[in-house]
Amino acid sequence: MRPVSDREHRLVVRAAAGDREAFDALIGPRWERIFRIALRIVGTREDAEDVAQRACLRLWQTLDRFRAGEDLDGWIYRMVTNLAIDALRRRRARREEPGPGPAARRTVAPAAERRVLAAELEQALAEVTDGLPERQKAVFVLARIEGFAPAEIAKMLGLAPSTVRNHLFQARGHVARELARRFPGLLGRRGERR
Structure with a gap:
């Protein structure tokens, strides 16, 4: 920081x-x-x-x-x-x-398949993230959505950097598994987007 x-x-x-x-x-x-x-x-x-x-x-x-x-x-x-x-x-x-989150309240033109998928992914990500334990959710949001580095998050939350990395690892794994389950074929074997 x-x-x-x-x-x-x-x-x-x-x-x-x-x-x-x-x-x-x-x-x-x-x-x-x-x-x-x-x-x-x-x-x-x-x-x-x-x-x-x-x-x-x-x-x-x-x-x-x-x-x-x-x-x-x-x-x-x-x-x-x-x-x-x-x-x-x-x-x-x-x-x-x-x-319902912002994605659920939006109307998307029927012909815009990509926008529909993006809205569905956004909604699913919000739902999956909401299901994380509080600290994991905070770490995930700060790292993946707000762009803070693990060392910055550790200082912000008063946690050891290794604890932040562990929360982030667990949260990413949970999010990837849930999104892969909800959108089979969209994500590769290790959670990479195809």
């Missing part, structure tokens, strides 16, 4: 002192990714909006605890990921199921 720039450090200090504009300048460029991480973990827009808003509130309340030299992005995304995992656990404890 990248070190905090001088500009960001000044914004952190100002925001921690209660400067709302400085806080907005810190969060604004990161908002889309904050929301995307939350959405990929919790699965519904409503829950993702709630998680993202709670994360911003918590960041606002705890920004004075951020230390110079720490990774600001890692600190922010760790908070979002942990809040999303907590929300997912609460929902699973209530045995609520999320509504």
Whole structure:
């Protein structure tokens, strides 16, 4: 992860002192990714909006605890990921199921076979990913969808790099097996797309 720039450090200090504009300048460029991480973990827009808003509130309340030299992005995304995992656990404890994902709500032209398959794959991936244990899901989302490296994820989640690699290995295996089961012939023997 990248070190905090001088500009960001000044914004952190100002925001921690209660400067709302400085806080907005810190969060604004990161908002889309904050929301995307939350959405990929919790699965519904409503829950993702709630998680993202709670994360911003918590960041606002705890920004004075951020230390110079720490990774600001890692600190922010760790908070979002942990809040999303907590929300997912609460929902699973209530045995609520999320509504259909974006792929299920889309209408695709009948002649556009590739788009239909892509939408089906997207929906299947969302369903399979949603079935992963919370930590595996968080690691998978951060690595495969958000593009973070295992070392970055380890710092964000406070896990050993080997634990992150293990979660990622298990999640990829589960996802590949489930997609191969749902779409026989689409994936090769080791999960490669044909």
